[in-house]
Amino acid sequence: MCHRHQGPSVSIAVVLFELGMQQPHVLLSYSSGGLTLLRVAIDRLDVALDEYAMRFLERTVGLSVSRLMQSITDQDLSQDPPLIDICYYGFSKSQFVNGDDLVWVPLYHLLPDQDHREPAATDSVKAAAHLPPVSDHDLDLLAAALNTLRRSLDRRPVIEEIEPVAFTLSYLQQRTEMLLGTSLHTQNFRRKILESGFLEPIDIAVAQSLGRPALLYQVRSSTRGATID
Amino acid sequence: MCHRHQGPSVSIAVVLFELGMQQPHVLLSYSSGGLTLLRVAIDRLDVALDEYAMRFLERTVGLSVSRLMQSITDQDLSQDPPLIDICYYGFSKSQFVNGDDLVWVPLYHLLPDQDHREPAATDSVKAAAHLPPVSDHDLDLLAAALNTLRRSLDRRPVIEEIEPVAFTLSYLQQRTEMLLGTSLHTQNFRRKILESGFLEPIDIAVAQSLGRPALLYQVRSSTRGATID
Known part of the structure; x- marks a missing residue:
């Protein structure tokens, strides 16, 4: 008999921004009819969390980033077992990634409320109608990462x-x-x-x-x- | 046979500040000859992380706080299994807590480098010599929480x-x-x-x-x- 203690599962969610295409894009992954953030479960942890995430990016996406910044850690209680996501964000120099299941999505198509520039906002709302569904939890993480990034620009305006x-x-x-x-x-x-x-x-x-x-x-x-x- | 997958353990570490005693104090717990941050393992997660931490505080320390703010999530690889700490900080209105193993320690005795006011800094260094040991990991979490708090004062100067x-x-x-x-x-x-x-x-x-x-x-x-x- 195995009495396994069922704790929450823990993963790292990565918000990867690309800024070279007129407007910010975010890398998402197709998964069972929807789009999700890049996410890696933490099985064995033998390096720091950000290093763990960078190795995952390099291995799965073929992207090497020099730095990942931590955003919030948030729970998703709708999963069974409950999921704890430690969220990081970073910047990609390139839009070329490995993997047919990956797609760059315009940031403000996902978060139209976050774009306060006039004509762009209405375009975003229209375009968002054509997107596969993204979970509220992932949109929350994305909004939080954008918020962390925006605040960091106050302290360090260059990326x-x-x-x-x-x-x-x-x-x-x-x-x-x-x-x-x-x-x-x-x-x-x-x-x-x-x-x-x-x-x-x-x-x-x-x-x-x-x-x-x-x-x-x-x-x-x-x-x-x-x-x- | 039970092939249990040995993942990292996850806990919430709470940095509780008290500001009523001339200088900021932090609540620590005596534990095997040293002092540690307040910490609760996450076994079953059925509420949001901050709520989980607030219930822990109320139960163990007898303190009810209205709000906890998230600081960093950081790993401690020196533990076996490795520990992931999701760190929150908050403010106590009172210095009265339940538990003989708890002690309010002056913040800058723990982090003398963080006090840039002249005479206080040297006092802190002297006093710090009498403190039971605090792990580097806990001091890192404490410094990060202080940093998060300091930045938040830019945006919201009242607590x-x-x-x-x-x-x-x-x-x-x-x-x-x-x-x-x-x-x-x-x-x-x-x-x-x-x-x-x-x-x-x-x-x-x-x-x-x-x-x-x-x-x-x-x-x-x-x-x-x-x-x-």
Whole structure:
């Protein structure tokens, strides 16, 4: 006889963002008629949780990410046994992934309420009608990861692992607006980002179709890994 | 035969702060010659994780808290089986707890590096020598909870569950400095807190030994539960 103690099962859920396609996308997996977050059960834990998740990504999805950030840990009581999900999020440099069951879904098709920019919001609602179902639990995790990410942008406005070698302030503003789902005041954004000390100008300017050439910036090397506290 | 799969064990660790005693204190538990955070194994999960933790507190410590906030989830690989701790923090209104094995320890005796106010820091280092040992894992969880709390003060400078009915701005500044472990510029603090809209003055002023009577404030009722985003 085996009296097995039936505790909750524990897994890591990974929210992987891709920001190179005009609007943020999230990697989901087809599973029995619906879409789910990437998820790996924790069987044996011999490395730190984030390392465990990174190895899972590399093995299953063929993506190597340099860093995963922790979001919330949340329960799903509708599962039997109950599931505890430790949620991480990260950024993919590439949209090429292994696996026919994987799909990049526009973030705001999943979370239309999180996009406060005018025309985009209505588009998202329309498009969302065509998506396979995603569980409320997974949408909660996704919204929480987005929230964690948005707050982290206050402390660290650059996302080093996906930053190009050099970029204009317009590029950074567009991407920040895309992630925040709001439009920003250009002068305030520029003043804040330049005062933060995260960027340094490089001696190259790029021509623009209109107006003056735009200055190029790079992440200041002394701030790599730092946050504004 | 029973082939039991040996997964990690999962528990909730609770960091309970008390702020009424001149400096922040944390509730720890004596356990085999050392001190540990309050911790409850998750056997059967039939309620949300925070609710699970609140019931544990009420049952074991005799404290009822209205709210627990989630901090990090972290592994302890030195345990066998490995332990996953989901960490919550909260505030106790009272220092009276059930249980001879419980003790309130000054926060900065445990984390002297986190106190940047001058004389206090050296006192903490001296006092820390007399403490029973606390594991590195528990100190990591404690530091992470303090960090989460400090960040939350940016978004929500009042801690409603422990706020008195009415208080002066000096009181709030002292408490914020105590939690941040830094001294704040009084004019900046007052300007920021008044602009945040979290407080409203009430028509009572208290006499002070020196200078003008101090105005009393209360948490504005429309902001209860809100954060600055």
